[in-house]
Amino acid sequence: MKTRRSDRLIDMTRYLLERPHTLVSLTYFSKRYESAKSSISEDLAIVKRTVRERGTGTLETIPGAAGGARFIPSIDEAEAREFIETMTEELSEKDRLLPGGYVYLSDLLGRPDVLRQVGRLIATEYLDQKIDAVMTVATKGVPIAQSVSTFLNVPFVIVRRDSKITEGSTVSVNYVSGSSERIEKMELSKRSLKRGANVLIVDDFMKGGGTVNGMKSLIEEFEANLVGISVFAEGAFSGDRIVDDYSSLLKVDEINHTDKTIHVSEGNYLSKTFKK
Amino acid sequence: MKTRRSDRLIDMTRYLLERPHTLVSLTYFSKRYESAKSSISEDLAIVKRTVRERGTGTLETIPGAAGGARFIPSIDEAEAREFIETMTEELSEKDRLLPGGYVYLSDLLGRPDVLRQVGRLIATEYLDQKIDAVMTVATKGVPIAQSVSTFLNVPFVIVRRDSKITEGSTVSVNYVSGSSERIEKMELSKRSLKRGANVLIVDDFMKGGGTVNGMKSLIEEFEANLVGISVFAEGAFSGDRIVDDYSSLLKVDEINHTDKTIHVSEGNYLSKTFKK
Known part of the structure; x- marks a missing residue:
């Protein structure tokens, strides 16, 4: 025709x-x-x-x-900024505050329009780098990893805290959970990552950085290379964060338990991505 | 301009x-x-x-x-058939066989090109029905739910087997795991589903149907409506399956442990979707 x-x-x-x-x-x-x-x-x-x-x-x-x-x-700076501002408002809503100072995010991370933009933003940051795989940890990082992987057109791999028979042989590492100081374990299917692969870590939320640090150890175990770390939101953290070189779209600065308010501002994403 | x-x-x-x-x-x-x-x-x-x-x-x-x-x-029948045939071949590869008769799927369910087609196929089946949300269970169903939700442009919700503080209040149900006959528990954040919502259940793999049946109970607890059930692959199952009205893209008919072969054929998706 x-x-x-x-x-x-x-x-x-x-x-x-x-x-x-x-x-x-x-x-x-x-x-x-x-x-x-x-x-x-x-x-x-x-x-x-x-x-x-x-x-x-x-x-x-x-x-x-x-x-x-x-x-x-990719996304241009104006549209990225607009999206981050919208998310800042959404995250600041009072009814997102959960006991223990956690912020409810599951609704946002289940909305295709939000995930599309999150994926596009994060993918834009790594456009000039070679990425072979996106890595995240189950469960809430998965939608972000999938969206980024769609825009970069590379596969994503899911690290798990619980062992599942459907993963076959796995490689596991121990890591210190930043918030609770407990030693925990995470593992990844042996066949999911090739030696020398360039890996981008993404996750929904980072507090102390313990989980992300666990994923860094896993990348070392696989003799792969870490390209970067991107999270949807970072939380306020008093003390030394184990991970320092990362980018975040949003930052939860302060949670006031008395009047139940959440203060959210933009993370370091915009300055890292567009001020090069 | x-x-x-x-x-x-x-x-x-x-x-x-x-x-x-x-x-x-x-x-x-x-x-x-x-x-x-x-x-x-x-x-x-x-x-x-x-x-x-x-x-x-x-x-x-x-x-x-x-x-x-x-x-x-949407997708037309010819392209849907071609995709299912490709997947049939991929799934039949010997090295996918895991101990216990499980089939390794994580690589396929982490590939954006595969997920795009899976989402498009399942979305096509429900085009003439009203769907408000896609539901799945963590972890491996998530990428499928996300892809379907992108094509239908509705949110997806993730049911969990483990309780997480970041979900807030939850509603939980007990269910019988079809394969092991154990009683297990699954839960969903209370605010994730509205009463009367029309829900599509998706998952990666169905054997006895216990997990899917648990999600059906959850939908009842939320006073929501079940619209349909779609899985990427169904396994051979001797005995009465608890769930009968579902659609599957693929069917793992037989696993031969002696010569380590997997026999895979097309599921009932094509006949359910295009022979209306």
Whole structure:
């Protein structure tokens, strides 16, 4: 079916968006639309311009008959800031305060619109680095890991605190839970990570950094490389945090138990990502 | 910035694709592109035709000045069948066999391309039903729930076997684990589900159906409605399964421990979804 330019642009946009970071060849598009490579090249130039003007990512084009295009999703500073401000307000709602000074996040981390933006933000921070896998710990980090992995188009792996037969052989490490000073155990399926893999750690919330530190040990056990650490929110923590080089979208500064208020501000994400 | 048609088509496609099931008004697009509503209407008609011809979903358009468009993602039978066949082969690989007759799935359920298709397939099955939330049980069901929830654009909720302080008050039920006949407990945060909500249950693997049955009890406790049950794979099960009305993408028919082979075939998904 030979196609009109407008049809090609629409289908091409969808096709590229659904396969971020994947090189789609001119040859493929030329066959798919029964159109000359020269026409496809012109189409891609139009998509590239529109994507750039709208600030939703970059279309990398590789010129020549053997070339193609690759969509790299990202977010610009204005939209990132707007999202973080919205989240700051949502997190500050009184009824999120739980006994023990915890903040209820499960509703936000179950909303596809929130997760889409969280994934896009975190992926943008690591655009110039090579990442082979995203790692998180069960359960609440999983949706964040999945969203980041969708935007980077790499797999994610789930570290577990409980052993499950469905994981096969595992590698385990002990770690000190920052908040409670207890020694705990976490493990990861042996076949889930290759030696030398470049790993990005993500999680929903970081207090003392004990859990993240456990994941760092696991990465060492697998002889893999840590690329970075990103969390949705960090909590106020008095004392030395075990982990220092991380980025957070949000920061829970203070919880006042008397009048039940939560004070939330932006984390260090914006300054780390856009002030380079 | 007044725009050319080609630019509008590209940006519009992206905008609608990123917000499935959401009505975007003509007024919004008209402002965004500084173009007359009549031009936007023509644009939407072109997008609608292309989306239909390529079988990737439906663009519902509401006519008139107060109208707009809504993208409903779906998959056609041929692509669904092709995906299920690929998965059948992947699951049949010998090295997936774990002690106890379990099949290793974690790599597949951590791959964004696989999860995207699983989500699209399951969402397609429930297109003509009203769904308010997707429910699953931690941990391995989470990626499937998230992907389905992205395509349906509704939140997902995670049932847990372990109590966590970060969930606040919970409602819990006891259930009989089908495989081991043990009585276990699962719980869900009280604020995560509204009374009367229409709930779709998804999970990675179903054997006896005990876990799914536990989730059914939870839905009753919340006075919510069960819309359907979908699993990635069902296992061979001798005896009466507690749950009978479900759909599965794949079926692990037989595991031969002597020559270490796994026999996998398609589940009942295709016949349930496309033979209506």
